[in-house]
Amino acid sequence: xxxxxxxxxxxxxxxxxxxxxxxxxxxxxxxxxxxxxxxxxxxxxxxxxxxxxxxxxxxxxxxxxxxxxxxxxxxxxxxxxxxxxxxxxxxxxxxxxxxxxxxxxxxxxxxxxxxxxxxxxxxxxxxxxxxxxxxxxxxxxxxxxxxxxxxxxxxxxxxxxxxxxxxxxxxxxxxxxxxxxxxxxxxxxxxxxxxxxxxxxxxxxxxxxxxxxxxxxxxxxxxxxxxxxxxxxxxxxxxxxxxxxxxxxxxxxxxxxxxxxxxxxxxxxxxxxxxxxxxxxxxxxxxxxxxxxxxxxxxxxxxxxxxxxxxxxxxxxxxxxxxxxxxxxxxxxxxxxxxxxxxxxxxxxxxxxxxxxxxxxxxxxxxxxxxxxxxxxxxxxxxxxxxxxxxxxxxxxxxxxxxxxxxxxxxxxxxxxxxxxxxxxxxxxxxxxxxxxxxxxxxxxxxxxxxxxxxxxxxxxxxxxxxxx
Numbered sequence: 001x002x003x004x005x006x007x008x009x010x011x012x013x014x015x016x017x018x019x020x021x022x023x024x025x026x027x028x029x030x031x032x033x034x035x036x037x038x039x040x041x042x043x044x045x046x047x048x049x050x051x052x053x054x055x056x057x058x059x060x061x062x063x064x065x066x067x068x069x070x071x072x073x074x075x076x077x078x079x080x081x082x083x084x085x086x087x088x089x090x091x092x093x094x095x096x097x098x099x100x101x102x103x104x105x106x107x108x109x110x111x112x113x114x115x116x117x118x119x120x121x122x123x124x125x126x127x128x129x130x131x132x133x134x135x136x137x138x139x140x141x142x143x144x145x146x147x148x149x150x151x152x153x154x155x156x157x158x159x160x161x162x163x164x165x166x167x168x169x170x171x172x173x174x175x176x177x178x179x180x181x182x183x184x185x186x187x188x189x190x191x192x193x194x195x196x197x198x199x200x201x202x203x204x205x206x207x208x209x210x211x212x213x214x215x216x217x218x219x220x221x222x223x224x225x226x227x228x229x230x231x232x233x234x235x236x237x238x239x240x241x242x243x244x245x246x247x248x249x250x251x252x253x254x255x256x257x258x259x260x261x262x263x264x265x266x267x268x269x270x271x272x273x274x275x276x277x278x279x280x281x282x283x284x285x286x287x288x289x290x291x292x293x294x295x296x297x298x299x300x301x302x303x304x305x306x307x308x309x310x311x312x313x314x315x316x317x318x319x320x321x322x323x324x325x326x327x328x329x330x331x332x333x334x335x336x337x338x339x340x341x342x343x344x345x346x347x348x349x350x351x352x353x354x355x356x357x358x359x360x361x362x363x364x365x366x367x368x369x370x371x372x373x374x375x376x377x378x379x380x381x382x383x384x385x386x387x388x389x390x391x392x393x394x395x396x397x398x399x400x401x402x403x404x405x406x407x408x409x410x411x412x413x414x415x416x417x418x419x420x421x422x423x424x425x426x427x428x429x430x431x432x433x434x435x436x437x438x439x440x441x442x443x444x445x446x447x448x449x450x451x452x453x454x455x456x457x458x459x460x461x462x463x464x465x466x467x468x469x
Contacts, residue, residue: 010051013059015043019066027062028069035070039079039090050080050088116422117459120429121258121403123450126320128376133365140363141355151351152342154184154327158354161361162313162327169290169370172303172311172329181306181335185326186349188285188314192219192250194347195283195310195328198337200225204247209237211434211441213257213285216250229437232256234396236263239270248281253301254289258434258445260397260405265298272305281334282309288317290370293378294399302329310334315357317402318370323353377402380448380456387457391464395446402449405431406467408442417444420466426459 017034019027038044051059053067060067071088074080081091153159159182166172174181185191200206202224208217210229217227230249231241236256242249249271253263263271275282284301302311306329314326330338342348360366384404385395397404408414414430421428429445446463448456 011044011048012038012050012056017060019060019062026069027066028073031060031062031066031070032073035074036077036079044090046090048090050090052087116425116427117455118427118450119447119456119459119463120427120450121401121445121447122317123402123447124317124320125373125376125402125449126322127452128372129319129369130365130372133360133363133369136363137356137360137365140359141352144355147351150348151184151354152339152348153180154182154349155351155354155358157358157362158184158325159327161358161366165361165366166300166313166329168367170286170300171296172300174329175303175306177306177329177331181329181332183328183330183335183338184349184354185312185328186324187316187321187326188213188287188312189215189219190349191312191326191328192216192283193223194338194341195330195334196220196223196225196248198341199281199334200247205243205245207242207246207249208436209251209256210437211258211431212250212436213252213287214434214436216285217436220250227436229435231440232259232261234259234261236261236267237271239267239274242274244278246278246280248283249275250283250285252285252287254286254298255291255398255401257285257287258403258405258429258431259441260401260403262298262398262400268298268301268304272301272308275305275308280308284309284311286311286313288401289313290318291374291377291402292398292400293374293381307331315353318373319357319360319366323357325349325353325357377449380453383453383457384446384448384460387460388464391461391468393464393467403445403447406444406446406463408444408467410442411439414442414444417466420469421463424462424466426462428463 012035015038017031019030021027023030035044053064053071057064057067071080078091080088082088159179162182163174163179185194196206196219203226205226205228206220207228207230208220209232211232220227228243228246230243231238236253237251253268255262271282274280282301282305286300289300300311302309308331311329312326315323316326328338381399381404388395388406393406395404395406408417411432414432418428418430429447431441431443431445432439434445
């Protein structure tokens with residue numbers, strides 16, 4: 001006799017099975033047909049445990065004779081099998097559920113093609129996270145009681161952790177602002193969508209660095225904003241090049257993406273003065289402002305002008321996109337507008353990643369990780385710069401972040417280098433995709449955080465060779 005299992009332990013008892021007594025087919029045949037169909041379409045899968053015939057009969061309000069006959073038929077057809085002392089299980093998965101070996105590869109043998117080495121920017125050093133600390137944070141977050149109501153502004157412990165993080169690692173003292181001005185977000189792009197939806201009207205112009213972060217461009221356009229490019233040079237956004245009549249300016253002053261410059265103090269002052277004089281809102285994307293390897297970073301713009309700056313940060317570049325969280329530090333009027341929009345739409349960032357980050361920070365693991373991260377990426381940057389310089393390849397970009405730029409003479413060369421590197425198993429990123437208008441900068445944005453250090457070292461001579469060609 002199959003071993004009885006509790007109703008909640010079998011996926012079969014979650015299915016809607018309709019046995020009709022006015023159907024000319026016997027009930028046992030109807031039940032066998034229903035279970036066979038459920039296995040065929042994937043509602044039941046190989047390895048799923050079935051309830052005992054007695055438990056299923058009680059659940060369906062039929063006699064045990066019906067369920068026993070159905071099981072006997074499915075057993076004869078090979079759909080189910082009993083395991084001594086354990087129970088009855090589905091043995092067959094639907095077609096396509098189990099993936100076979102890739103085309104051209106034999107079972108049990110590795111594919112001939114080695115995995116690509118990814119050298120694109122914007123990918124964190126997730127392999128360097130202390131796994132014990134990571135598990136500890138998730139376990140501690142799971143020990144907290146489930147929420148009965150959403151946190152529209154963010155989990156309190158997370159917001160406090162963000163304030164502490166900004167103070168310790170970005171030197172930001174809130175001053176006239178408070179923790180109420182800190183909102184949890186679903187990351188930078190989600191924050192841009194919320195911000196634009198809350199404070200802009202359709203058709204409002206927003207200046208964005210060119211080249212710049214194209215996901216922000218897409219986010220702004222998705223809510224009806226009109227994106228106008230603002231020229232950058234090796235030091236960041238050119239303030240005088242920002243068109244008149246914009247409602248907001250989106251920029252990355254700590255480490256311009258992707259060119260890699262740091263906006264100097266005099267430009268920061270000029271940017272703030274124009275914002276105040278012309279009624280702009282400055283959206284400061286501080287995506288990796290914690291990562292400097294030469295001097296302490298300049299203060300964030302929000303510390304200079306909290307009245308006109310919205311500061312955005314994310315955990316995706318310093319930890320992992322697994323958490324799916326970031327933060328927004330905004331003036332009162334902006335924070336209020338964003339929260340009101342969340343209330344109207346019933347939206348807001350998920351709490352799970354916030355709780356994990358709060359626990360990761362509470363134990364001091366976040367600070368330890370950032371110290372290791374800066375040390376590792378500083379060494380990787382030196383490896384890249386020195387290795388390419390030895391091969392005669394020019395590199396530029398501040399001693400910061402997780403990528404450098406390799407200039408190339410034109411778009412045709414850029415396209416050729418990317419294609420030839422791909423044939424060598426290297427995934428490179430050309431500057432073309434970082435423009436929303438005609439391409440002005442040509443070259444590669446070379447990320448050095450995602451791959452293993454030994455893969456990075458092996459890739460450098462290949463990159464130098466295809467660039468020189």
